[in-house]
Amino acid sequence: DTAVSQTPKYLVTQMGNDKSIKCEQNLGHDTMYWYKQDSKKFLKIMFSYNNKELIINETVPNRFSPKSPDKAHLNLHINSLELGDSAVYFCASSASGRGGYEQFFGPGTRLTVL
C-alpha cells in the first residue's frame, strides 16, 4: 500500500557510468517531481511533470533526463555520473488544481558516485 515508491534505495556506482532511478505513485496524482537533497539537507527541485508533460525544468545538467511513461511513473536517468551527483534523490507527487498541492514523498534514493 506504499503511496510513492522509489527503486533502488541505495545506488553506488563509478564516475562516468549511466544509471536510472524509478518512481511510482499509486495515489492517482497527476503531477510528479524529482528533488535533489545535498549533504546539507537543502532540497532542490529538479523536474516536475504534469500529466506526463514537463512543466518545471530547473537548471540541471542535461546529463539528467526524466521520463514519464504514464501519470503514475516518473523515472530519472543520469548519464556520465560525476562525483557532485552524490546526493539523496526524492520523488514526490501531488494532485494538481486547487486541491492543496500537498506533496507526498518517496523514501529517497541515496546515490553515491565513487
Place this chain on the structure above:
Amino acid sequence: AQSVSQHNHHVILSEAASLELGCNYSYGGTVNLFWYVQYPGQHLQLLLKYFSGDPLVKGIKGFEAEFIKSKFSFNLRKPSVQWSDTAEYFCAVISMDSNYQLIWGAGTKLIIKP
C-alpha cells in the same frame, strides 16, 4: 521571485523545552503554507498545512503553527518537545507567484537532548 526563510539552521533543546521555529515568506498574495519533517534517514512527511480559515493550525504529534499574514510568517511550535522530535524541519509555500510550485526553506535541524 518568492523565497522562504528559516532563520534557525540548528536548534538544540532539552526534552520538555518549548519549541518555536521561524518561517517567513516573501509573497504578499494568497499562499498555502506547509511544514514538513524529515526524521533521520527517512523521507519528508507532512506535519501540518494552512490553506484558509483559522490561522492557528494543529498538526500531528502535538505540533501547531500560526499564520500571521501581517508578518508573512508561519512559525512552528510545540509546547514540550521529546527526544523523538529530533529531525530536520522544512517550511514550504505555494502561491500564484511560484506558479503553484512549492518553494522550500533551507530547513532547520532540531536536536533534542535526552
